[in-house]
Amino acid sequence: MRLGSIIYTDEWAAYRNIGENQNYEHKTICHKYKFIDYETGVHTQHVESYNNTIKNTFQPMQRL
Secondary structure (H helix, E strand, O other): OOOOOOEEEEOOOOHHOOOOOOOEEEEEEOOOOOEEEOOOOEEEHHHHHHHHHHHHHHHHOOOO
16 A cells, blocks of 8 residues: 555454554544544445445456
8 A cells, every 4th residue: 555545444343553653544433333434534335435446446357
C-alpha cells in the first residue's frame, strides 16, 4: 500500500491493529449500529464497494 493510504473496514477484530501503523489512516464503520458515521464520513458503501472490487479482481486468478 502507498504511504498515507486510507483503509476502510468494518469493525472485525482482525482489523483492529491496522490503525497502529502511523503511515496509514484507518476508518471503520460498525454495521450493527449504523450505516454511516457522520463524524468520519465512512459508510458501509465504501467498505462493500471496495470489498467487491477486490473480490472481482482476484477471484478469476484463483481459477488458474
